[in-house]
Amino acid sequence: MSATAESVQISRDPQFQALLERWQARIERELAARLPLATARPTRLHEALRYSALGSGKRVRPVLVYATANALGIPEASVDGVACAVELIHAYSLVHDDLPAMDDDDLRRGRPTCHKAYDEATAILVGDALQVLAFETLASGSGLPSDAAVRLELVRLLAIASGTGGMAGGQALDLAAVGRRLSLAEVEEMHERKTGALIHASVMMAAACAERRSEAAVQALDEFARAIGLAFQIQDDLLDIEGDATLLGKATGADRAHDKATYPSSVGVETARRHMHELHARALAALALLGSRAAPLASVSDWLVLRKH
Numbered sequence: 001m002s003a004t005a006e007s008v009q010i011s012r013d014p015q016f017q018a019l020l021e022r023w024q025a026r027i028e029r030e031l032a033a034r035l036p037l038a039t040a041r042p043t044r045l046h047e048a049l050r051y052s053a054l055g056s057g058k059r060v061r062p063v064l065v066y067a068t069a070n071a072l073g074i075p076e077a078s079v080d081g082v083a084c085a086v087e088l089i090h091a092y093s094l095v096h097d098d099l100p101a102m103d104d105d106d107l108r109r110g111r112p113t114c115h116k117a118y119d120e121a122t123a124i125l126v127g128d129a130l131q132v133l134a135f136e137t138l139a140s141g142s143g144l145p146s147d148a149a150v151r152l153e154l155v156r157l158l159a160i161a162s163g164t165g166g167m168a169g170g171q172a173l174d175l176a177a178v179g180r181r182l183s184l185a186e187v188e189e190m191h192e193r194k195t196g197a198l199i200h201a202s203v204m205m206a207a208a209c210a211e212r213r214s215e216a217a218v219q220a221l222d223e224f225a226r227a228i229g230l231a232f233q234i235q236d237d238l239l240d241i242e243g244d245a246t247l248l249g250k251a252t253g254a255d256r257a258h259d260k261a262t263y264p265s266s267v268g269v270e271t272a273r274r275h276m277h278e279l280h281a282r283a284l285a286a287l288a289l290l291g292s293r294a295a296p297l298a299s300v301s302d303w304l305v306l307r308k309h
């Protein structure tokens, strides 16, 4: 019988809710400081950038950055730039994903999508600008290790996760799958690239900032990040079927309406849920190697699979 989340012996952080809120407030502050002021020209573009990146969102990827740093004893101030870079890439992907040429969505995070609040051309530019700001942040921003080799490695990891082998490639597979029934292996490949790659990068980029880390710890984090990235996306697929649109801040049933290939459409809701719980247990088992210092990361894992939005 495979392990369950309950059977994995790993402690959780009893103060996790407070920690989560502190990290969410921290990333909001850090992003606000790095984004161009809405009063600077071109003001409409800058306003739209801030509209798209600030104010809401669970901040899953920055939280993973801070929790990984915590597990490895890295000060938060040394990974603020990483947390901003991954969230900027995520924000860009949402803006472009919502465009009429892609998912054509009207609502995101409970308010009009960028192209609805502004216009399509502005939304394209917002995505472009957020993406390059992520790389500028890693190349020249504060809140990162000063070592140029580490920064280069961070740029490399983020570029790989965002490109055709990662998010952009996964999005292409997703668009090409509309109306087709994919095999489980094909759905997993699509999910691992589209969503999993950036989640994985969030963990591995934080790990790259550690002055000292064991190969075993890096391997454990790699395994953890792969498992939790896929579990997160399966929960996203399930929430699109069973979730509450008010809590989600967007319409449910979009995957089915767009005839999207998803985990539940490939193997059914119950098998998808079972697999998500197995991946959760696998992620926790990988963390067990890091001992009690991984307690916040274990709490993040629970949050990602038990979330309602």
Ligand code: GRG
Pocket: 056, 057, 058, 059, 060, 061, 090, 092, 093, 094, 096, 097, 109, 167, 168, 171, 194, 195, 233, 236, 309
């Ligand atoms: C446009 C290159 C390009 C890629 C788009 C990430 C993505 C690829 C599309 C987003 C569409 C989507 C619903 C993907 C499923 C998983 C996912 C990334 C959900 C949204 O992420 P959350 O839940 O969102 O972290 P918040 O709003 O909390 O930040």
